[in-house]
Each structure stands twice: as C-alpha cells, then as structure tokens.
Amino acid sequence: MYYFIVNPNSCSKKGGKIWAEIEKKLKEDNIQYKLFMTNHRYHATEIIKSLTLEAKPKIIVVVGGDGTINEVINGIINVKSVTLGYIPAGSSNDLARYLKLPREPLEALNLILNPKYFTLLDIGRVSYGTSSRRFLVSCGIGLDAGVCHEALDSELKTRLNKFNLGSLTYAGIAIKQLIKCNPSKGIVILDDSKRLNFDNVYFTTILNSPYEGGGFKLCPKARPDDSYLDVIVVDNIIKLKMLMLFPIAHFGLHTKIKGVHIYRCKSAEIHLSKKSPVHTDGESCFLQNRISALAEEEQIRFITNTSF
Numbered sequence: 082m083y084y085f086i087v088n089p090n091s092c093s094k095k096g097g098k099i100w101a102e103i104e105k106k107l108k109e110d111n112i113q114y115k116l117f118m119t120n121h122r123y124h125a126t127e128i129i130k131s132l133t134l135e136a137k138p139k140i141i142v143v144v145g146g147d148g149t150i151n152e153v154i155n156g157i158i159n160v161k162s163v164t165l166g167y168i169p170a171g172s173s174n175d176l177a178r179y180l181k182l183p184r185e186p187l188e189a190l191n192l193i194l195n196p197k198y199f200t201l202l203d204i205g206r207v208s209y210g211t212s213s214r215r216f217l218v219s220c221g222i223g224l225d226a227g228v229c230h231e232a233l234d235s236e237l238k239t240r241l242n243k244f245n246l247g248s249l250t251y252a253g254i255a256i257k258q259l260i261k262c263n264p265s266k267g268i269v270i271l272d273d274s275k276r277l278n279f280d281n282v283y284f285t286t287i288l289n290s291p292y293e294g295g296g297f298k299l300c301p302k303a304r305p306d307d308s309y310l311d312v313i314v315v316d317n318i319i320k321l322k323m324l325m326l327f328p329i330a331h332f333g334l335h336t337k338i339k340g341v342h343i344y345r346c347k348s349a350e351i352h353l354s355k356k357s358p359v360h361t362d363g364e365s366c367f368l369q370n371r372i373s374a375l376a377e378e379e380q381i382r383f384i385t386n387t388s389f
C-alpha cells in the first residue's frame with residue numbers, strides 16, 4: 082500500500098495536474114494506494130502526523146515542491162518506520178535536483194514502484210525564538226530568506242511557472258532585494274567552539290545538499306547523507322560583485338570569491354545585529370536575529386535514483 086500526500090497547489094496548481102497523471106497510471110496498473118490531498122498550508126504536516134503515529138512501516142509518497150516536503154518532514158513522528166518517495170511537482174525542486182530524481186512524473190512514479198536505492202538522508206533542525214523546524218534542503222537567515230519570503234506569494238512566480246521557469250523567480254527577486262539590502266554585523270559559532278566575526282553579512286545559509294533557491298549551488302560539496310551541515314556566509318562584498326555572484330553560483334563557481342566562506346559542522350549558531358528574514362526549505366520563519374541549527378541523529382529513508 083502506498084500513501085500519497087499531494088499538494089495540488091504546488092507550482093501554481095501544476096501539482097494537481099501531475100497528480101491526475103499519476104492517479105491514472107496507478108488505476109491502470111491496479112496499484113493499491115490511499116490519497117491525502119492537502120487543502121491548506123501546513124495540512125501536509127497534519128496528515129503525516131496521523132499517518133506516522135504508530136511505528137508501522139509505511140511508504141509515503143509526496144507530490145509537491147520543497148515546501149511540501151518540508152511540511153511532511155516536520156510532521157513525521159516515527160521517523161524510522163517511514164520510507165519517503167517523492168514526485169517533484171514544485172517550482173524550484175532543489176531536493177529533487179540533487180537526488181537526481183526524474184523530472185517526468187511517470188518516471189518518478191516508476192522509480193518509487195521499482196526502487197533502485199534507499200538512501201538515509203540527514204534531517205536538519207533550525208531553532209529560533211521558542212520554535213524549531215526541521216529541514217531537508219536548507220535554512221537561512223538574511224538575503225536568501227528575504228528572497229524566499231517574497232517568492233512565496235509572488236505573482237512573477239505564478240507567471241513564470243506557466244512556462245516552467247518558476248525557479249527564475251528567485252534570481253529576479255534576489256537582484257531586486259540586493260539593491261535595497263543593508264548587510265548586518267554577524268557572529269557565527271560552529272560546533273559550540275569556533276567563533277567567527279563578520280562585518281557585512283548578506284546571508285548565512287545552512288545546507289544539507291548543494292542547492293537552494295532554484296538551482297543555486299551554494300555549497301557544492303554538501304552531501305545529504307554525511308550527518309554534517311555545510312554553512313555558507315557571504316560577507317563584505319560590494320553590491321556590483323554580488324550581482325555577479327548569483328549567475329556563477331548556479332555553477333558553484335562563486336566559492337573562490339573573496340567574502341564567500343564555506344564551513345562544515347555538526348551545529349551552527351548565527352547571531353545578526355539586526356532582525357532578518359529566516360527560511361526553512363523556502364518556507365518563512367519570520368524575522369529573527371538569532372538562529373541555531375544541527376543535524377538530527379535520526380535520518381530519513383528516501384527512495385533515490387542513485388547511491389551517494
């Protein structure tokens with residue numbers, strides 16, 4: 082039995098169309114499944130909570146974007162009893178990009194029905210104020226999160242999604258926000274011991290895998306299964322040079338630029354001089370001036386196309 086959690090609204094309603102294609106195939110092939118369609122924000126979290134209350138092994142397939150996967154990962158109670166399958170149906174699909182999951186829905190379904198590999202993926206946890214949330218792709222504070230916040234309700238994203246170019250939204254908004262933004266002073270503490278001071282931080286992002294924001298290869302060497310987090314701090318770069326950083330970050334070529342700092346750690350704490358936007362997997366965690374993140378001990382079993 083396969084349990085499907087479907088966000089029909091992902092990628093400006095493309096999720097619903099993708100599900101129709103998947104459901105037709107499941108019916109044709111007489112595959113047993115149960116459907117749980119989300120009908121509001123955070124519904125995927127409620128659904129998976131109820132599905133994972135008992136520690137009974139289940140294959141749960143998510144149809145949506147990185148935001149839907151984030152809601153799902155945040156609701157799993159018995160992590161060890163779950164195997165996740167994923168049919169990417171979002172605008173940016175950064176998780177699917179790194180896991181090399183098929184972009185074609187029926188191919189992605191085929192992989193789930195005939196799995197090649199099961200990979201244990203790290204689950205990150207970010208804490209802020211009195212709250213905390215898990216992430217699979219990344220969390221961040223500063224400019225990158227500001228871009229995610231604006232992209233959530235972006236008209237531009239809706240328009241670009243019509244041409245399968247939704248991921249370009251992030252680049253467009255990033256340029257607009259960069260022009261206005263004022264960097265902060267920041268302190269980053271790695272593994273409770275290494276303290277780093279920065280004067281003009283644009284953003285700090287903590288990643289499980291290389292990509293975020295629709296294909297920016299921010300930490301090219303990050304691996305989602307190594308129990309470590311990769312951290313990028315972008316500091317003290319003139320805005321004109323920052324404009325160059327975005328296109329070359331698509332190829333992971335920004336890492337040699339002075340002012341780009343990359344670290345690997347088990348935990349990270351970030352303090353900024355002023356409140357700044359925070360995101361987990363592109364979803365908003367409002368404005369904060371302090372966040373901390375770690376890799377949880379338990380990993381989640383994921384159906385993948387490749388071994389890592």
Ligand SMILES: Nc1ncnc2c1ncn2[C@@H]1O[C@H](COP(=O)(O)OP(=O)(O)OP(=O)(O)O)[C@@H](O)[C@H]1O
Pocket residue numbers: 088089090091092093119120121122123124145146147148149150152170171172173174175362363364
């Ligand atoms: N039925 C629904 N109606 C409206 N919004 C929904 C519904 N179900 C889920 N959502 C919300 O839709 C938002 C977007 O989903 P998701 O992130 O998966 O798609 P996306 O933004 O197109 O993809 P990506 O994150 O890969 O760019 C999430 O914040 C989720 O809470």
